[in-house]
Amino acid sequence: MRHPHGPWRMTRLGHYIRARLHRRIFILFGLSILVTGLLVATVMNLVGGSTWRQEMERARTFASNRFAEVWDVPERRDALVQGISRDMDVDLELRDPSDALLIRTGEPCERPDLSVPVVREGTRLGQVRACYWRTRPRNPWRSILPLMLGGAVLWMASGAIARRLTRPMDDLVRAASALGAGKLETRVKLGRGASGEMGVLAEAFNDMAARIERQMADQRELLAAVSHELRTPLARMRVLTEILRDGGGDPKTLDNVDREVVELDALVGELLASSRLDFGQxxxxxxxxxxxxxxxxxxxxxxxxxxxxxxxxxxxxxxxxxxxxxxxxxxxxxxxxxxxxxxxxxxxxxxxxxxxxxxxxxxxxxxxxxxxxxxxxxxxxxxxxxxxxxxxxxxxxxxxxxxxxxxxxxxxxxxxxxxxxxxxxxxxxxxxxxxxxxx
Structure with a gap:
């Protein structure tokens, strides 16, 4: 005996499973994209950091050599400091080996962003200090916002992929619920978006539903035929008992026969009523x-x-x-x-x-x-x-x-x-x- 709320419970269970599957796929895709992004960023940082350090070292060497060339000529040395400060928009300080200030452009550079020793033939001539970050506009959203937008796009893409993967499962759950509720004509149509495995599963479900519908139709026709064949001889038996009763047969025996015929007729009626409920008629x-x-x-x-x-x-x-x-x-x-x-x-x-x-x-x-x-x-x-x-x-x-x-x-x-x-x-x-x- 099936519970009257069976299809409803099956639908609730199907919604729960489908929602849970959708969430799992969504979270797994999102985490996969996040981990992939972190790995790519780490690799790029390692590779790019090494290249950046090499380029910085070349720049430091270039600046040291340029200042070493003009160190003994104060006019050219000061002009070089002024030119670099003006062209690159940085604050510079030039100090001698005793850390005494020789020339400064801009604000004092107490915590330099870059220090370049000036060396010529192994002899330290002085030091160049550069402060450039304080002259640059600092807007953290310029770096955070692109990352957030990129993450949102990837997260939305993972949601779309999860919906695309779970939509065929949703169709299968709805079809199974409808079939369980007695709609034997239900079939699954997944469309072109279904994967190969889901297509095979949908085809197997449709074959199963078609066989069930065909078997139920055959059973319905069989019950109709059997009921007709049973009731015809029962009616004849009742006619025969009336004929025997009129012909002087044993009334007690005929009453027993009539009673059994009535019982059989009632039983056939109950079986037919039960089959009508079974087949939804x-x-x-x-x-x-x-x-x-x-x-x-x-x-x-x-x-x-x-x-x-x-x-x-x-x-x-x-x-x-x-x-x-x-x-x-x-x-x-x-x-x-x-x-x-x-x-x-x-x-x-x-x-x-x-x-x-x-x-x-x-x-x-x-x-x-x-x-x-x-x-x-x-x-x-x-x-x-x-x-x-x-x-x-x-x-x-x-x-x-x-x-x-x-x-x-x-x-x-x-x-x-x-x-x-x-x-x-x-x-x-x-x-x-x-x-x-x-x-």
Whole structure:
């Protein structure tokens, strides 16, 4: 027996798995891009740093040689300092070997960004100090903003890739949920964006769905044919018993034969009703509860006076055949286990329209209020539960029909003695009629 909320739970589970998979792919792609960026930056820093140091060393050597050439000529030396300071927009200080200031351009350079010793033939002539960072505009966003924009673009790209990879899984989950809900015609169409593996999985799913749909159709046709073939000989047997009865046959034997034929006909009716629920063949249309009750009493040979409509509004939408089978099973249950039906009532039950049958029996044992609706549960004449003899599908089928019409089966002991067994339906029509396999 499937839980009535099975497709809903499957959908929730599918959304959870899909969202979790999307997050995992998104995070893994993002981390992969981040790690790759860090590795590239590290390698470039190592390679570029070595090259930068070499270039700086060449510049230091060049500056030292230029100053060594003009060191003995103060005019040319001072002109060189002024020219470099003006052309490169830096503050320079030129000091002798005793660290005495010879010339300065710009502000004092107490913490030089670059110090170049002036050396000629191994003799230290002095030192050049350069301060250039304080003359440069310092805007950290100029370096941070490009990095942030680059990271955002890469992160968005990882999200797009994750969505592209999980979209086929989303389609597969939706298709599986629809198939589980009874929509056997469901197929998966992934489109050109699906990867090879997902395409193979979608093709396998479609093949499976097609086989299930074909098998269910074959079973439906088989049940229809078997029911027709079974009911035809049953009808003939009833005609033959009437002929034998008119011809002077043993009335007791013929009564037994009639009873067995009726039992077989009822069993075939229950199996057909169950198969209609299994295959989702529920046909709702506007009905009147009083007409359904009167017809059920007429078919079972009970007086119409047993019908009592206590509900003010008896209009509903449902499947007349299935509801008629449920009412017949209630009346038959009262006959078998309650020494006959005392009343068929149409009442309000928990805000729904309900049919219930009051019997004249000893009532229900503790715990039987729910057990009697279990498949294969029945009671013998001594009141003991056992699982042999008849199939015991009558009240279980009542529960399935009630759930297919948005209601529920119920049972309780009456204050004056006896039991009340019934089922409820929604007046406005079932919100979701039972699909294949609904319990």
């Amino acid at each position: 529920v046909t709702p249309r506007p009905l009147d509860a009083k007409e359904l009750g009167a017809r059920a009493l007429e078919r079972t040979g009970l007086p119409a006076e047993l019908l009592s409509a206590e509900a003010s509004d008896t209009a509903l939408v449902g499947d007349a055949t299935l509801l008629g089978r449920a009412l017949a099973n209630l009346l038959d249950n009262a006959r078998r286990h309650g020494t006959g039906a005392e009343a068929l009532r149409i009442i309000e039950h928990e805000g729904l329209l309900a049919f219930c049958v009051d019997d004249r029996g000893p009532g229900l044992q503790p715990g039987e209020e729910t057990r009697i609706f279990a498949p294969f549960y029945r009671k013998d004449r001594g009141g003991e539960a056992r699982e042999a003899g008849s199939l015991g599908l009558g009240l279980a089928l009542v529960q399935r029909i009630a759930r297919a019409h948005g209601g529920e089966a119920f049972a309780e002991n009456r204050p004056g003695g006896g039991a009340r067994v019934g089922f409820s339906v929604q007046r406005a029509g079932p919100p979701a009629l039972a699909g294949p396999g609904t319990a």
